[in-house]
Amino acid sequence: MILLTGVTGKIGGETARQLIARGAKLRALVRDVAKAADLKAAGVERVVGDIADVDTVRRALTGIEKAFLLLPNGEQQEASEKQFTDLCVAAGVKHLVKMSSMEATATAQTPIPRAHWAVEEYIRASGLAWTMVKPNFFMQNLLASAKSIREQDKFSLPMGQGTTGMADARDIGAVCAEVLTGTGHAGKSHEITGPEVLTFSQVAERFSEVLGRKIEYVPMPMAQFRERMTGILKPWHLNAVCQLFQEIADIGLDHTTGTFRQLIGREPIPLRQFIRDHEALFRA
Protein backbone atom coordinates (compact mmCIF):
# COMPACT_ATOMS: atom_id res chain seq x y z
CA MET A 1 0.00 0.00 0.00
CA ILE A 2 1.27 3.48 -0.96
CA LEU A 3 0.42 6.66 0.99
CA LEU A 4 0.17 9.84 -1.09
CA THR A 5 0.19 13.42 0.16
CA GLY A 6 -0.66 16.47 -1.96
CA VAL A 7 -3.19 14.63 -4.17
CA THR A 8 -5.46 17.69 -4.48
CA GLY A 9 -2.58 19.66 -6.02
CA LYS A 10 -0.76 19.65 -9.35
CA ILE A 11 1.93 16.98 -8.97
CA GLY A 12 0.19 14.84 -6.36
CA GLY A 13 -2.96 14.82 -8.52
CA GLU A 14 -1.03 13.68 -11.60
CA THR A 15 0.83 11.11 -9.55
CA ALA A 16 -2.43 9.70 -8.19
CA ARG A 17 -4.04 9.54 -11.65
CA GLN A 18 -1.07 7.68 -13.08
CA LEU A 19 -0.85 5.28 -10.14
CA ILE A 20 -4.57 4.51 -10.44
CA ALA A 21 -3.97 3.70 -14.11
CA ARG A 22 -1.21 1.30 -13.00
CA GLY A 23 -3.63 -0.41 -10.59
CA ALA A 24 -1.63 0.53 -7.47
CA LYS A 25 -3.20 0.15 -4.03
CA LEU A 26 -3.41 3.69 -2.68
CA ARG A 27 -4.28 5.71 0.40
CA ALA A 28 -4.29 9.51 0.39
CA LEU A 29 -3.91 12.02 3.20
CA VAL A 30 -6.31 14.86 2.33
CA ARG A 31 -7.49 17.95 4.16
CA ASP A 32 -10.74 18.28 2.24
CA VAL A 33 -12.54 15.09 1.20
CA ALA A 34 -14.77 16.98 -1.23
CA LYS A 35 -11.68 17.86 -3.30
CA ALA A 36 -10.73 14.16 -3.49
CA ALA A 37 -14.16 12.73 -4.44
CA ASP A 38 -12.80 11.36 -7.74
CA LEU A 39 -10.17 9.40 -5.82
CA LYS A 40 -12.81 7.71 -3.70
CA ALA A 41 -14.63 6.69 -6.88
CA ALA A 42 -11.33 5.21 -8.11
CA GLY A 43 -11.00 3.09 -4.96
CA VAL A 44 -8.39 5.21 -3.17
CA GLU A 45 -8.65 5.09 0.65
CA ARG A 46 -8.70 8.54 2.21
CA VAL A 47 -7.52 9.68 5.63
CA VAL A 48 -8.69 13.18 6.43
CA GLY A 49 -6.49 15.67 8.24
CA ASP A 50 -3.51 18.00 8.23
CA ILE A 51 0.04 16.67 7.83
CA ALA A 52 0.99 18.54 11.01
CA ASP A 53 -1.45 16.39 13.03
CA VAL A 54 0.59 13.50 14.43
CA ASP A 55 -2.36 11.20 15.21
CA THR A 56 -3.82 11.63 11.72
CA VAL A 57 -0.48 10.89 10.07
CA ARG A 58 0.08 7.85 12.31
CA ARG A 59 -3.31 6.49 11.20
CA ALA A 60 -2.55 7.28 7.57
CA LEU A 61 0.81 5.45 7.76
CA THR A 62 -0.53 2.22 9.26
CA GLY A 63 0.39 -0.69 6.98
CA ILE A 64 2.12 1.58 4.43
CA GLU A 65 5.17 0.35 2.51
CA LYS A 66 5.97 3.44 0.44
CA ALA A 67 5.05 7.06 1.09
CA PHE A 68 5.06 10.10 -1.20
CA LEU A 69 5.79 13.40 0.54
CA LEU A 70 4.79 16.67 -1.10
CA LEU A 71 4.01 19.94 0.62
CA PRO A 72 3.64 23.44 -0.79
CA ASN A 73 6.29 26.00 0.12
CA GLY A 74 5.89 27.83 3.39
CA GLU A 75 7.54 28.57 6.69
CA GLN A 76 6.36 25.23 8.18
CA GLN A 77 7.32 23.02 5.23
CA GLU A 78 10.71 21.91 6.57
CA ALA A 79 9.43 21.12 10.09
CA SER A 80 6.32 19.31 8.79
CA GLU A 81 8.35 17.21 6.35
CA LYS A 82 10.90 16.27 9.05
CA GLN A 83 8.07 15.28 11.39
CA PHE A 84 6.48 13.20 8.61
CA THR A 85 9.86 11.47 8.08
CA ASP A 86 10.08 10.58 11.78
CA LEU A 87 6.55 9.18 11.69
CA CYS A 88 7.45 7.08 8.62
CA VAL A 89 10.39 5.59 10.52
CA ALA A 90 8.19 4.86 13.56
CA ALA A 91 5.49 3.26 11.37
CA GLY A 92 7.95 0.91 9.64
CA VAL A 93 7.57 2.49 6.18
CA LYS A 94 10.21 1.05 3.86
CA HIS A 95 10.66 3.76 1.20
CA LEU A 96 10.01 7.51 1.29
CA VAL A 97 9.76 9.49 -1.97
CA LYS A 98 10.14 13.26 -1.55
CA MET A 99 9.14 16.01 -3.94
CA SER A 100 12.10 18.37 -3.83
CA SER A 101 13.44 20.75 -6.50
CA MET A 102 16.38 20.99 -8.86
CA GLU A 103 17.70 24.06 -7.04
CA ALA A 104 17.98 22.11 -3.76
CA THR A 105 21.72 21.53 -3.34
CA ALA A 106 24.24 21.73 -0.51
CA THR A 107 25.13 25.26 -1.65
CA ALA A 108 21.55 26.52 -2.18
CA GLN A 109 21.34 30.20 -1.27
CA THR A 110 17.61 30.89 -0.95
CA PRO A 111 15.06 29.67 1.64
CA ILE A 112 12.92 27.27 -0.45
CA PRO A 113 15.74 25.16 -1.95
CA ARG A 114 17.59 25.33 1.38
CA ALA A 115 14.54 23.88 3.17
CA HIS A 116 14.22 21.13 0.55
CA TRP A 117 17.91 20.28 0.94
CA ALA A 118 17.65 20.21 4.74
CA VAL A 119 14.76 17.72 4.49
CA GLU A 120 16.63 15.65 1.89
CA GLU A 121 19.59 15.37 4.28
CA TYR A 122 17.24 14.49 7.14
CA ILE A 123 15.63 11.71 5.10
CA ARG A 124 19.03 10.38 3.95
CA ALA A 125 20.08 10.11 7.61
CA SER A 126 16.79 8.48 8.70
CA GLY A 127 17.62 4.92 7.67
CA LEU A 128 14.62 4.81 5.28
CA ALA A 129 15.12 3.89 1.65
CA TRP A 130 14.59 7.18 -0.21
CA THR A 131 14.17 8.75 -3.63
CA MET A 132 14.23 12.49 -4.34
CA VAL A 133 12.26 13.82 -7.30
CA LYS A 134 13.86 17.16 -8.23
CA PRO A 135 11.99 18.96 -11.00
CA ASN A 136 12.73 22.15 -12.85
CA PHE A 137 10.12 24.98 -13.08
CA PHE A 138 6.62 23.63 -13.83
CA MET A 139 5.00 24.57 -17.17
CA GLN A 140 1.72 24.68 -15.20
CA ASN A 141 3.01 27.83 -13.43
CA LEU A 142 2.23 29.59 -16.73
CA LEU A 143 -1.49 28.94 -16.19
CA ALA A 144 -1.41 31.80 -13.67
CA SER A 145 -0.71 34.08 -16.68
CA ALA A 146 -3.56 32.67 -18.82
CA LYS A 147 -5.91 35.63 -18.23
CA SER A 148 -3.29 38.17 -19.22
CA ILE A 149 -2.30 36.15 -22.32
CA ARG A 150 -5.97 35.73 -23.26
CA GLU A 151 -7.00 39.34 -22.68
CA GLN A 152 -3.81 41.36 -23.28
CA ASP A 153 -1.58 39.18 -25.47
CA LYS A 154 1.21 39.46 -22.92
CA PHE A 155 2.45 38.09 -19.64
CA SER A 156 4.70 39.54 -17.03
CA LEU A 157 7.00 37.77 -14.57
CA PRO A 158 9.95 38.94 -12.46
CA MET A 159 12.40 36.50 -14.06
CA GLY A 160 14.14 38.97 -16.39
CA GLN A 161 15.91 37.02 -19.13
CA GLY A 162 16.58 34.05 -16.84
CA THR A 163 16.24 30.56 -18.25
CA THR A 164 14.43 27.41 -17.19
CA GLY A 165 14.20 23.89 -18.57
CA MET A 166 10.54 23.83 -17.61
CA ALA A 167 8.78 20.49 -17.27
CA ASP A 168 5.11 19.51 -17.56
CA ALA A 169 3.45 18.41 -14.28
CA ARG A 170 2.05 15.39 -16.15
CA ASP A 171 5.61 14.20 -16.81
CA ILE A 172 6.66 14.82 -13.22
CA GLY A 173 3.62 12.82 -12.07
CA ALA A 174 4.69 10.01 -14.41
CA VAL A 175 8.13 9.96 -12.78
CA CYS A 176 6.63 9.90 -9.27
CA ALA A 177 4.33 7.03 -10.28
CA GLU A 178 7.28 5.11 -11.73
CA VAL A 179 9.41 5.69 -8.63
CA LEU A 180 6.56 4.50 -6.38
CA THR A 181 5.87 1.30 -8.32
CA GLY A 182 9.09 0.48 -10.20
CA THR A 183 12.40 -0.87 -8.97
CA GLY A 184 15.93 0.52 -8.77
CA HIS A 185 15.00 4.00 -7.51
CA ALA A 186 16.19 3.71 -3.90
CA GLY A 187 19.08 6.07 -3.14
CA LYS A 188 18.51 8.06 -6.37
CA SER A 189 17.88 11.76 -6.94
CA HIS A 190 16.02 12.23 -10.21
CA GLU A 191 16.42 15.70 -11.77
CA ILE A 192 13.47 16.16 -14.12
CA THR A 193 13.38 18.80 -16.85
CA GLY A 194 11.49 19.44 -20.04
CA PRO A 195 13.20 19.02 -23.40
CA GLU A 196 14.60 22.56 -23.87
CA VAL A 197 16.13 25.49 -22.00
CA LEU A 198 14.13 28.65 -22.69
CA THR A 199 14.18 32.29 -21.66
CA PHE A 200 10.74 33.75 -20.98
CA SER A 201 11.01 35.70 -24.25
CA GLN A 202 11.39 32.34 -25.98
CA VAL A 203 8.40 31.07 -24.00
CA ALA A 204 6.43 34.00 -25.46
CA GLU A 205 7.63 32.99 -28.97
CA ARG A 206 6.26 29.47 -28.41
CA PHE A 207 2.89 30.97 -27.37
CA SER A 208 2.91 33.19 -30.49
CA GLU A 209 3.62 30.19 -32.76
CA VAL A 210 0.92 27.96 -31.30
CA LEU A 211 -1.77 30.61 -30.81
CA GLY A 212 -1.12 32.32 -34.16
CA ARG A 213 -0.93 35.82 -32.67
CA LYS A 214 1.89 37.85 -31.12
CA ILE A 215 2.33 37.19 -27.38
CA GLU A 216 4.83 39.37 -25.55
CA TYR A 217 6.85 38.71 -22.40
CA VAL A 218 7.27 41.84 -20.29
CA PRO A 219 9.83 41.43 -17.50
CA MET A 220 8.34 42.71 -14.22
CA PRO A 221 10.56 44.60 -11.76
CA MET A 222 10.88 42.51 -8.58
CA ALA A 223 9.62 45.43 -6.44
CA GLN A 224 6.39 45.48 -8.48
CA PHE A 225 5.97 41.70 -8.11
CA ARG A 226 6.52 42.00 -4.37
CA GLU A 227 3.92 44.75 -4.11
CA ARG A 228 1.42 42.79 -6.20
CA MET A 229 1.80 39.63 -4.09
CA THR A 230 1.79 41.35 -0.68
CA GLY A 231 -1.24 40.12 1.24
CA ILE A 232 -1.66 37.19 -1.19
CA LEU A 233 1.40 35.28 0.04
CA LYS A 234 2.44 35.24 3.68
CA PRO A 235 5.61 37.31 4.39
CA TRP A 236 8.02 34.33 4.73
CA HIS A 237 6.67 32.78 1.53
CA LEU A 238 6.72 36.06 -0.40
CA ASN A 239 10.35 36.76 0.54
CA ALA A 240 11.33 33.21 -0.35
CA VAL A 241 9.58 33.33 -3.75
CA CYS A 242 11.13 36.73 -4.58
CA GLN A 243 14.59 35.35 -3.78
CA LEU A 244 13.97 32.21 -5.82
CA PHE A 245 12.71 34.16 -8.84
CA GLN A 246 15.63 36.59 -8.54
CA GLU A 247 17.97 33.60 -8.67
CA ILE A 248 16.26 32.38 -11.85
CA ALA A 249 16.65 35.89 -13.30
CA ASP A 250 20.33 36.11 -12.32
CA ILE A 251 21.57 32.54 -12.79
CA GLY A 252 18.76 30.54 -14.37
CA LEU A 253 18.05 26.83 -14.37
CA ASP A 254 20.04 26.45 -17.50
CA HIS A 255 20.34 22.77 -18.24
CA THR A 256 18.17 19.84 -19.20
CA THR A 257 18.64 16.22 -18.20
CA GLY A 258 17.88 12.97 -20.00
CA THR A 259 16.48 11.45 -16.80
CA PHE A 260 12.84 11.60 -17.84
CA ARG A 261 13.59 9.73 -21.10
CA GLN A 262 15.65 7.10 -19.24
CA LEU A 263 12.92 6.50 -16.67
CA ILE A 264 9.78 6.69 -18.83
CA GLY A 265 11.07 5.73 -22.28
CA ARG A 266 9.72 8.70 -24.24
CA GLU A 267 10.60 12.36 -24.77
CA PRO A 268 9.29 14.85 -22.19
CA ILE A 269 6.31 17.00 -23.24
CA PRO A 270 7.55 20.15 -25.03
CA LEU A 271 6.14 23.61 -24.24
CA ARG A 272 4.34 23.80 -27.62
CA GLN A 273 2.36 20.68 -26.66
CA PHE A 274 1.56 22.08 -23.20
CA ILE A 275 0.19 25.26 -24.86
CA ARG A 276 -1.86 23.24 -27.37
CA ASP A 277 -3.30 21.09 -24.57
CA HIS A 278 -4.46 24.22 -22.68
CA GLU A 279 -5.24 26.30 -25.77
CA ALA A 280 -8.81 27.15 -24.71
CA LEU A 281 -7.42 29.00 -21.67
CA PHE A 282 -5.09 31.12 -23.81
CA ARG A 283 -7.34 31.85 -26.80
CA ALA A 284 -8.39 35.49 -27.11
Ligand SMILES: NC(=O)c1ccc[n+]([C@@H]2O[C@H](COP(=O)([O-])OP(=O)(O)OC[C@H]3O[C@@H](n4cnc5c(N)ncnc54)[C@H](OP(=O)(O)O)[C@@H]3O)[C@@H](O)[C@H]2O)c1
Ligand atom coordinates in the same frame (compact mmCIF):
# COMPACT_ATOMS: atom_id res chain seq x y z
N1 LIG B 1 6.18 25.20 -9.02
C1 LIG B 1 7.36 24.82 -9.47
O1 LIG B 1 7.82 25.28 -10.52
C2 LIG B 1 8.17 23.80 -8.67
C3 LIG B 1 9.35 23.32 -9.23
C4 LIG B 1 10.08 22.36 -8.50
C5 LIG B 1 9.62 21.90 -7.28
N2 LIG B 1 8.45 22.40 -6.77
C6 LIG B 1 7.97 21.90 -5.47
O2 LIG B 1 6.71 21.29 -5.63
C7 LIG B 1 5.96 21.43 -4.42
C8 LIG B 1 4.59 21.95 -4.74
O3 LIG B 1 3.93 21.01 -5.58
P1 LIG B 1 2.53 21.37 -6.28
O4 LIG B 1 2.72 22.60 -7.12
O5 LIG B 1 1.99 20.15 -6.90
O6 LIG B 1 1.67 21.79 -5.00
P2 LIG B 1 0.19 22.36 -4.99
O7 LIG B 1 -0.47 22.23 -6.34
O8 LIG B 1 0.24 23.70 -4.33
O9 LIG B 1 -0.55 21.32 -3.99
C9 LIG B 1 -0.22 21.24 -2.64
C10 LIG B 1 -0.87 20.01 -2.04
O10 LIG B 1 -0.47 19.86 -0.67
C11 LIG B 1 -1.64 19.79 0.15
N3 LIG B 1 -1.37 20.40 1.46
C12 LIG B 1 -1.02 21.69 1.69
N4 LIG B 1 -0.83 21.90 3.00
C13 LIG B 1 -1.11 20.71 3.62
C14 LIG B 1 -1.12 20.29 4.98
N5 LIG B 1 -0.81 21.15 5.97
N6 LIG B 1 -1.45 19.01 5.25
C15 LIG B 1 -1.78 18.14 4.26
N7 LIG B 1 -1.78 18.48 2.94
C16 LIG B 1 -1.44 19.75 2.64
C17 LIG B 1 -2.69 20.57 -0.62
O11 LIG B 1 -3.97 20.23 -0.14
P3 LIG B 1 -5.20 21.28 -0.14
O12 LIG B 1 -5.88 21.04 -1.49
O13 LIG B 1 -6.02 20.88 1.00
O14 LIG B 1 -4.63 22.66 -0.05
C18 LIG B 1 -2.41 20.08 -2.03
O15 LIG B 1 -2.93 18.79 -2.22
C19 LIG B 1 6.75 22.39 -3.51
O16 LIG B 1 7.40 21.67 -2.51
C20 LIG B 1 7.73 23.04 -4.48
O17 LIG B 1 8.93 23.47 -3.87
C21 LIG B 1 7.72 23.33 -7.44
